[in-house]
Amino acid sequence: MSQVTTQPSTDQIWEWLDAVPDPEIPVISVVDLGIVRGVEWQGETLVVSVTPTYSGCPATSIISLDIETALRSKGIEDLKIETRISPAWTTDWLSEKGRAKLEEYGIAPPQPAGGPEKCPRCGSKNLTKVSQFGSTPCKAHWRCQDCLEPFDYFKCI
Amino acid sequence: MTRDDAFAQFLLRMGDNTLILGHRVSEWCGHAPVLEEDIALANTALDLIGQTQMWLGLAGEVQGQGKSADDLAFLRDAWDFRNVLLCEVPNGDFGRTLMRQFLFDAWHSIQLGRLMKSSDERVAAIAEKASKEVAYHLERSADTVVGLGDGTEESHRRMQEALDYLWPYVGEMFQSDEADAEMVKAGIAPDPASLREEYDALISRILSDATLTIPDSSFAHKGGRTGAMHTEHLGHLLTQMQWLQRAYPGAKW
Structure with missing residues (x-):
């Protein structure tokens, strides 16, 4: 039980991820962009699923690195980042907040x-x-x- | 031929098409007639290379010899490549590059549409991802072919010459062999020949809008997708594409 209470909630993780900027459009977060598809504790391990926007997008590896850096700085040691290609990313997954920020930018x-x-x-x-x-x-x-x-x-x- | 051999062969064909065409298109980087076209070509090449990562990555997995997508791209020689000859022919002028792109995109979009229903969920997932990008490629290459074909006297002449030159390379995309039969049986991929009708309908419509005439010949160069005989151009392309990994094995970015 004590282990469970030391784990930050997934809501908390989503909030932290919402502070990680997209490396090419830094006014929106990786969550706004809709590329974080899942945050889940599997036992002691935090599994974050990320989907690429375009299959050849050179920012993809930087995004995974940024997510890892952000979560490690919050004290998460046991972390796994998975790439999920299906369902394929769509711009429908951009958040309303993200859309407004894009326009403002x-x-x-x-x-x-x-x-x-x-x-x-x-x-x-x-x-x-x-x-x-x-x-x-x-x-x-x-x-x-x-x-x-x-x-x-x-x-x- | 075992089913896994056929599956690996199919995946190499998909990945080598996108790899070799992606490399060809990237040769325009910094050389296109205007900046916007330069960026468009580079973006198309990038999508194709991204798709290559997925196809060759899976090919390595199915082969089960511990090879990565990079190993397959950089450490095979010409006779081991399985791309259709259309993808390796030199760029020629801008018109020929866009005509080649259109002839390939049209096939690619139909093929990926079928692969989205593949019995192998990894194939279906890659196809789903790639088909969105390819729909966009096709929109652009078709528009450009119409714009240039139905353009000035000079651009029309060049586009007709491009079509005449490339037409004998179209037929290879629809040829079938033992590996294809195995894929059809497993429900993994369609029979290439079954794509022809839809392809002909699509390109006839666009080429007619472009005021271009499809050559009246069904002769087809072949040997790329089976690896039996590539053109002399592939070896030259590989010397450039693979040079760094050959000269400095294992070099990392």
Whole structure:
């Protein structure tokens, strides 16, 4: 029993993970991004399941490392990080908080219609696609026709 | 051929296609006609290499000789590769690269759609992940083929030349052998030939929008997916791709 009481609750772990920033879009956390799929105590071992956004995303290994560093700093010694590829990550898993933070940062959040709803800078809906791809695998490149500012759009997948 | 041999062969075919095409596409990095296209090509290559990790990782597991995805990518020679010849032909101009991408993406998207229903859940999971990325690749390559085919006189001419050059490499994707028959029996993967009808319907629609004419020939170069005979280009590609691991065995980033 004494062992159980020394284990932080999974709610507590989720809270800690929500403070780990995404390495490429540091305004949102790895929890906001929807890539932490599970937090579970298996006996003495804490198992955190992480799913990659894109299969070739170079940030994936950094994310696992950041999660490990954060949890170790909270005193968790026995830790296992698992990669889970199914169900495949979808932008539907982005939190509402994450979507709002993206927009505030200048990245248009994903929309089911397949393009940004409005310019994250001036709010105009007069937009044009520059490229289907952008600065990271998860983004595309758009431009506002009114304020002329180019911006990133978080691709909807 | 045992079922595991056939399974490993199938996984090498999937992983070698994405590895070799991914490497080819990455050769454009820093050379594309405009920055946006450069980034798009590099992103496509990245997705393909990511998928390679999963396919070759599983291939190593099924082979059961303790080989990692990296071992399979960097320490095999040309005759052990199982990619279709289409993936290894040189890039040519930008138009030919995008035409090759389109001809491959169209097959790839149909194949992954079928593999999502594989009886092997690891295969189904990789296919589910990859199919989302490939749907995006296909959207872009199809749009570009239409844009350039139905573009200027110069771009139209180049795209027709690209299609004429690449067409004899299309047929190999639909050839079947003993390993495929084994995969069909196990419910792991579809018979390649069964994808042809859907493929023809898809590419006919796009190439017609692109005002391009599909060559009237069913001749197909083959030998890549069986490993019987690759083109001379694969060896040259490997000397570059594998150079570091060959010169400094076990070197780590």
